[in-house]
Amino acid sequence: MIEFILRRTGAAVITLFLASIAVFLGVRALPGDPATVLAGESPTPQVVAAIRKQFGLDQPLPVQYLHYMGQALQGNLGSSTQDKAPVTQVLGERLPVTLELTFLAILVGVLVGVLAGIVSAVRRGTALDYAANGFGLFGLSVPHFWLGLLGIVVFSVHWHILPASGFVGLADDPVGNLERMVMPVLVLGLGLAAVVMRQTRSSLLSQLGADYVRTARSKGLSRGQQIRHALRNSLTTVTTVVGLQLAGLISGAVITEQIFVIPGFGKLIVDGVSSRNYPVIQGAVLVTVAGYVVINLLVDVAYAYLDPRLRMAGGSQ
Amino acid sequence: MNETAVDETGLAAGQAAGAEAAALGTGWRRSLHRLLGRRMAVIGAVMVVVFLGVALIGPYVAGSSTRLGLTDILAGPSGAHWLGTDDLGRDVVARICNGARVSLLAGVVSSALAMAVGVPVGLAAGYFRGWTDSVLMRINDVVLSFPYLIFAVGMAAILGPSLHNVIIALAVAEVPSVIRVVRGETLVLRQQDFVQAAVADGTRDLAIMWRSILPNMTNTLIVKATVAVPAGILGEAALSFLGLGVQPPQASWGVMLTSAQQFLAQDPLLAVFPGVAIALTTLGFNLLGDGLRDVLDPREL
Numbered sequence: 001m002i003e004f005i006l007r008r009t010g011a012a013v014i015t016l017f018l019a020s021i022a023v024f025l026g027v028r029a030l031p032g033d034p035a036t037v038l039a040g041e042s043p044t045p046q047v048v049a050a051i052r053k054q055f056g057l058d059q060p061l062p063v064q065y066l067h068y069m070g071q072a073l074q075g076n077l078g079s080s081t082q083d084k085a086p087v088t089q090v091l092g093e094r095l096p097v098t099l100e101l102t103f104l105a106i107l108v109g110v111l112v113g114v115l116a117g118i119v120s121a122v123r124r125g126t127a128l129d130y131a132a133n134g135f136g137l138f139g140l141s142v143p144h145f146w147l148g149l150l151g152i153v154v155f156s157v158h159w160h161i162l163p164a165s166g167f168v169g170l171a172d173d174p175v176g177n178l179e180r181m182v183m184p185v186l187v188l189g190l191g192l193a194a195v196v197m198r199q200t201r202s203s204l205l206s207q208l209g210a211d212y213v214r215t216a217r218s219k220g221l222s223r224g225q226q227i228r229h230a231l232r233n234s235l236t237t238v239t240t241v242v243g244l245q246l247a248g249l250i251s252g253a254v255i256t257e258q259i260f261v262i263p264g265f266g267k268l269i270v271d272g273v274s275s276r277n278y279p280v281i282q283g284a285v286l287v288t289v290a291g292y293v294v295i296n297l298l299v300d301v302a303y304a305y306l307d308p309r310l311r312m313a314g315g316s317q
Numbered sequence: 318m319n320e321t322a323v324d325e326t327g328l329a330a331g332q333a334a335g336a337e338a339a340a341l342g343t344g345w346r347r348s349l350h351r352l353l354g355r356r357m358a359v360i361g362a363v364m365v366v367v368f369l370g371v372a373l374i375g376p377y378v379a380g381s382s383t384r385l386g387l388t389d390i391l392a393g394p395s396g397a398h399w400l401g402t403d404d405l406g407r408d409v410v411a412r413i414c415n416g417a418r419v420s421l422l423a424g425v426v427s428s429a430l431a432m433a434v435g436v437p438v439g440l441a442a443g444y445f446r447g448w449t450d451s452v453l454m455r456i457n458d459v460v461l462s463f464p465y466l467i468f469a470v471g472m473a474a475i476l477g478p479s480l481h482n483v484i485i486a487l488a489v490a491e492v493p494s495v496i497r498v499v500r501g502e503t504l505v506l507r508q509q510d511f512v513q514a515a516v517a518d519g520t521r522d523l524a525i526m527w528r529s530i531l532p533n534m535t536n537t538l539i540v541k542a543t544v545a546v547p548a549g550i551l552g553e554a555a556l557s558f559l560g561l562g563v564q565p566p567q568a569s570w571g572v573m574l575t576s577a578q579q580f581l582a583q584d585p586l587l588a589v590f591p592g593v594a595i596a597l598t599t600l601g602f603n604l605l606g607d608g609l610r611d612v613l614d615p616r617e618l
């Protein structure tokens with residue numbers, strides 16, 4: 001197990017290293033010279049050159065990269081070009097918002113998806129199964145940003161029961177916060193619920209048909225006990241699917257934040273691109289990618305813990 | 318003695334090839350027959366055909382999608398405009414038809430690009446294993462760790478917003494999963510006797526991959542495509558909605574939703590039609606894909 005964890009961690013570190021180079025080069029490829037942006041309106045060439053020197057922009061790219069990463073590892077991601085605030089501070093303000101949104105969406109998605117998947121597999125061929133399948137197909141096919149728009153029309157414009165947009169901190173006003181989070185969370189969670197439901201259903205059905213369940217049945221175990229056995233084995237694949245869905249969820253969060261005007265990471269990145277706030281984009285993308293890699297590492301380790309076959313076979317992976 | 322042996326093997330090989338071709342023929346026919354027996358899959362196929370018809374023929378029939386109508390602004394459905402007009406008096410039907418064409422283009426081209434890159438890379442990783450596999454998979458992990466939307470935002474910032482860049486971003490987003498599936502299939506097929514025999518025979522690696530491995534994952538690739546195309550359609554709509562793709566006045570379902578967003582209170586129908594179009598199209602592909610998956614039964618996906 002320890003060997004497996006070390007090997008997966010090694011792979012994750014390499015992924016992060018390569019990803020950080022990609023982000024660094026990507027941000028350098030953005031149009032516009034950051035030094036010119038920093039120098040403000042109508043800068044003289046001398047000022048631009050001075051800023052270039054001050055921020056090390058006159059150094060070769062590899063040196064700039066090493067400098068940036070050295071600082072980043074010490075918790076310094078530079079400062080925002082807009083208000084000169086440290087990027088880490090900007091990210092620190094926005095991160096809890098996106099974390100709350102995605103965490104609640106995952107919670108809703110997994111709870112609804114797993115429950116619907118179990119019901120649909122156990123009651124296969126019944127009306128409940130058809131309903132759950134219909135829900136799965138619906139959630140998979142409907143663009144969630146469109147549902148968000150319809151939600152605003154129905155619940156905010158017509159019925160006035162939920163606010164259309166905006167955000168208040170969870171600590172400042174818990175009720176107001178949750179009120180504003182209901183629609184974004186449901187919109188974002190629905191797609192995940194659909195994927196999780198379909199995965200739970202298919203893996204539970206295949207487990208219920210497996211030999212060990214037949215043996216359990218012949219030993220006289222109740223239906224509930226059989227399902228419990230099969231469920232444990234099917235949930236391992238569901239865990240992986242949730243991990244893989246995370247990147248999609250982050251993309252979904254970007255759009256959801258735009259529709260409901262939520263000041264999270266996604267909005268920060270989109271706004272950062274239009275205002276050419278490169279240090280902020282770089283920091284935000286780096287943190288997002290790192291979060292994705294680390295969570296998937298944790299998912300893999302959890303998976304290996306739940307399914308010993310995987311860590312044994314890990315060498316050939 | 319030698320000659321007869323050669324003849325015999327030649328004959329045997331010929332017979333085997335013939336039998337294989339026949340089996341392939343009946344296999345396809347049987348699959349199609351089984352697919353037609355599934356009501357939901359047939360409904361899905363019909364929806365996909367309707368979408369293709371609208372995308373290919375619609376724009377010619379429905380007229381200009383950008384012609385302004387100064388007298389009919391935000392008009393409801395009528396005889397002249399079946400689904401009404403938008404905030405600039407443009408016919409919604411015409412814009413939906415044009416949007417269908419954009420969606421088709423985005424879905425098909427991004428999937429094709431993803432396959433063009435993902436299939437060879439997945440084949441190489443699964444076939445050669447070892448270092449090739451490790452290096453390719455690490456790169457794959459890196460691509461996978463970028464949420465496609467952030468990538469698309471970056472592309473739009475560097476190269477400017479356009480349908481081209483959206484398609485490239487969507488293709489890049491799709492590549493890792495194609496590689497994953499193809500690699501998995503290749504790893505399994507690599508162990509099969511007929512591949513081992515070809516290796517022992519001294520057949521060149523490329524020839525083995527092309528002739529022995531690739532044809533055996535056709536089913537998987539077909540099913541993968543029915544998943545990738547609607548993903549591309551949804552992705553294009555999302556990116557155009559954010560203003561990163563097709564630019565107004567050109568119509569795309571995402572662009573239509575962006576402009577409808579400003580008139581949610583006055584004319585909510587404007588936001589309904591493009592969304593229904595997206596949902597029905599992806600639903601059609603998903604129903605067809607589910608049917609194909611059951612019938613063709615690929616190992617993964």
